[in-house]
Amino acid sequence: MGVTSNSVELPLQPSAPGIFTATGTGQGQGAVVNQDGSPNSAGNPAPRGSAISIYATGAGQTIPSAVDGMIASGASGLVLPVTVGIANKGVELLYAGDAPGLVEGVIQINARIPDDAPVGPAVPLVVRIGDAYSQTVTVAIR
Numbered sequence: 001m002g003v004t005s006n007s008v009e010l011p012l013q014p015s016a017p018g019i020f021t022a023t024g025t026g027q028g029q030g031a032v033v034n035q036d037g038s039p040n041s042a043g044n045p046a047p048r049g050s051a052i053s054i055y056a057t058g059a060g061q062t063i064p065s066a067v068d069g070m071i072a073s074g075a076s077g078l079v080l081p082v083t084v085g086i087a088n089k090g091v092e093l094l095y096a097g098d099a100p101g102l103v104e105g106v107i108q109i110n111a112r113i114p115d116d117a118p119v120g121p122a123v124p125l126v127v128r129i130g131d132a133y134s135q136t137v138t139v140a141i142r
Contacts, residue, residue, distance in 0.1 A: 013132060014060045014061075014080060014130050014131075014132075015058055015059055015060035015080050015129040015130045015131075015132045016058040016132055017056050017057070017058045017059060017127050017128070017129045017132055017133070017134040018056060018057050018058050018134055018135060019031065019054060019055070019056045019125070019126075019127060019134045019135065019137045020055045020056060020057070020106075021137055022039070022041070026135055027135070027137070028122075028137065028138060029041060029042070029122075029137065029138055029139075029140070030054060030055075030125050030137035030138060030139055031054070031055040031056075032046075032052050032053065032054050032055075032125070032139050033052065033053040033055075034046045034050065034052060035050040035051045035052065040052060040139055040140055041140055042121035042122070042140050043140075044140070045119070045121065045140035045141050045142040046113055046139065046140065046141055046142070047113070047141075047142055048113050048114065048115050048116075048117050048119070048141060048142070049112065049113060049114075049115045050112070050113055051094055051110055051111065051112050051113075052110070052111060052112075052113060052139065053108050053109070053110050054084065054108070054109040054110075054111065054125070054127065055099060055102075055106060055107070055108060055109075056106075056107050056109060056127055056134060057105055057106055057107065058129070058132075058134075059078050059080070059082075059096075059107045059129050060078065060079060060080050060129065060130065061078070061079040061080070062076040062077065062078055062079065062097060062098060062104075063076060063077045063078070063079055064076055066098060066104040066105070067104055068104050068105055069103065069104065069105075070103070070104050071101065071102070071103060071104070072098035072099060072100050072101065072102055072103070072104050072106075073100065074098070074100060075095070075097050075098055075100055076097045076098040077096070077097045078096050078097055078107070078129065080129050080130035081129075081130065082096040082109060082127065082128070082129050083127070083128045084109060084111040084125070084126075084127055084128075085124075085125070085126045085127075085128070086111075086113060086114070086117050086123060086124070086125055086139065086141075087117060087118050087123050087124055088124070089114060089117070091111045091112060091113065091114055091117075092111060092112040092114075093109070093110075093111055094110040094111060094112060095108065095109070095110040096108075096109045096110075109127060113139075113141055117141050118141065119141050119142055120140070120141065121138075121140045122138035122140070123138060123139050123140070123141050124136050124137075124138060125137050125138060125139045
């Protein structure tokens, strides 16, 4: 007790996005909610042209600054630019920031599925925040 450890250098990154998944494994179906508020899944795909909400973490600094561990009471934006890709195509970003009602550090990204997006139960979805990419997960589209 009372002993100081050796110093350690740790590299810091401005962001390290990770999309939450339905199974909690970081793979497969993303934690995505359809425009009607229902969970996205192979049995409940989102229609082309509709908005989806993607839940993730590791977005970096928010504006205004958030306090980790507190419940987000409003919508805060992100300092770093955000892009969403579905099947390797950029999509329209509607919102990226705090997920109101959830703990700070969880972000909500709202994006519109393009009218020409591929359909299927497992279409690839990825998020880029700043220069860092999330893992690739899937979203169901009809």
